[in-house]
Amino acid sequence: MxxxxxxxxxxxxxxxxxxxxxxxxxxxxxxxxxxxxxxxxxxxxxxxxxxxxxxxxxxxxxxxxxxxxxxSQKNDKQHHVAGIIFPDDIQIDGANFKATAQLDNHEKVKLYWIFPDEKIKNMWLENNKVISFQAETEFTRIPEPTNFNQFNSQKFYLKKSITHQINIKSWHTKGAKPSTLLQKIRYQLHEWHSMGIHNAERLPSPLSAYAEALILGTTPQSLYEDNPGVQTLGLIHLFSVSGFHVTFLMTMLMQISRRIWLPKEYTILVLSIILIAYFIFAGEPDVLIRSIVSGELILLKDITNKRIKAQVIWALSLLFSLAIVPQILLTLGGQLSFALTFCLTFAQRLTFWQTNLLMSLVSFPLIIQQQYTWHVLQTLINFAAIPIFGTVIVPLVMVGFFGQFIPLLT
Structure with missing residues (x-):
């Protein structure tokens, strides 16, 4: 099998x-x-x-x-559309409003608007609700790059099945009303995610950027601006919600359940629900699908007491990911996620240093062909950074982020 x-x-x-x-x-x-x-x-x-x-x-x-x-849809300067916008998909830069919108026909588009005044901008800055809208727009294909070696946004969004953008001319917005219980849960998780981002933004730097990246799954621009070495030394994967964070979450909750003497069956049931909820809460990132599926299969193995080989878990997580996001392996995140975990399934007898060296060798051609850069110290820095992140940085960031909700710690 x-x-x-x-x-x-x-x-x-x-x-x-x-x-x-x-x-x-x-x-x-x-x-x-x-x-x-x-x-x-x-x-x-x-x-x-x-x-x-x-x-x-x-x-x-x-x-x-x-x-x-x-x-093949034609550009249209007078195009009426309707859809929803999740609050955690909204980006505000000066007077510019950007978001990813899901139209009523299930097509995803990039949405752009310019705030007419400061009052309306402040209202959107405080918004944490899922928004339903109807708008008159200019409907166009996402443009190709105009300069040599410029970032190709058309190609990037095509891998996410986003082909067009809309520029708002006029629109009417209101709070979206979910029609089913599952939709209500999904909306609520996205709203909590948005509230978490707003709370993280109020924290001092660099805790603010670290909390957004490590807990909430977003990557603020300030993370790169204040920490240029993160990208140069190839540490950005540590600041992206991934299998590392899912494993940390599962381990932490397992330890808590043991401390409060919670039966194993209840722990596994609760964990399986939390994993799916965390995926939605984190903004439903494509690269997290593999980790969630793997986590669910590991929990299934624990509750049935049946041995499931690591290769089977990897293969099933790949098939589930491709069923949900067919182009996931055309993205750098998807390539790194599955290539590195594939190596780990056959590297169980290797030492920590040998494993990290193997992962660096595998990731090298994938990163070079898309980013065209590779720092000579990248492998050594990752050797030191991975254990430090798991034992020091992530726990401290969690204390700093959740501490703001506890009066005794603020």
Missing amino acids: ARVLMFASLLIASLTGIIYYSCAITWFLFSFMVVLCFWQRKIDLLFKILLLTLPFMVYFIYNSHCLQQQI
Whole structure:
């Protein structure tokens, strides 16, 4: 079973490359996986792999077709739209309002508006509610870069299935009313996330930026401006909500449950709900899907007392991630997340230093081909930074952030 899942997941992953981003590299990876599958010379194995691959292939082709239809929409200077905006998706920079909006037809777009006056801007600055809107807009394709080596926002947002932007001419907004219980829970978690961001912004620097990045899953611009070494030395992955934070959360809650003598079954049930809630609370980032699925599978293993191989957990987390976000492996975050965890599944006998060296070697080509930079001290700095983050920085940031809600600590 483990071998079938591993081969099928890798074949399906390579399939996304040729469907969504056909090039020499993606065709090579797909061809390599096809040859590797046939190299096994087992008809039953090939049949099982094919049985798993076909539904994903049909789904990817259909999804790609829908995306192409979305791309082909014509620009329209007079376009009426309606949708919702989550408060934690809003960015305010001076007089500029930016957000990611979900339209009533389920299409996601980038939304831009200019505040007419300071009073309205202050109202939006204090907003923590999910907003429903109807607007007259200018509906256009996200523009391509105009300069050589300029950031390609069109390509970046295409991987998130966002192809167009709207510039607001006039609109009417009001608080969104959820129609179902699950929608109400989702809205509430996003509103709490927005409140957490606003509370974090009131903290002194650099605690403010650290709390937003490590607890709330957002990356404020001040983090790069005040800490230039974070990006230069390749430490940005430590400031991004990822499997590291999910593991820390699970370990902390497990320790608390043991201290209060909570039965194991209740602990696992509560943890499984908290993991899903945390994913929504953190803004539903794509790269967190793998960690949440892996965490749920580990909890399932604990409650059933059945042994599930690390390779099976990795393969299932990849398949779930591709089912939810088909283009996740076309992003640097997705590539690093799955490539590094793939190495970890086969590096259980390596020492801490050997494991980190292996992860640096694997991440090097992925980072270079997208960021074009690599610091010579990056590997050594990561050796020291990873244990310090887990034992010192993250606990201190949590105390500093949650301490503001406890009068005795403020």
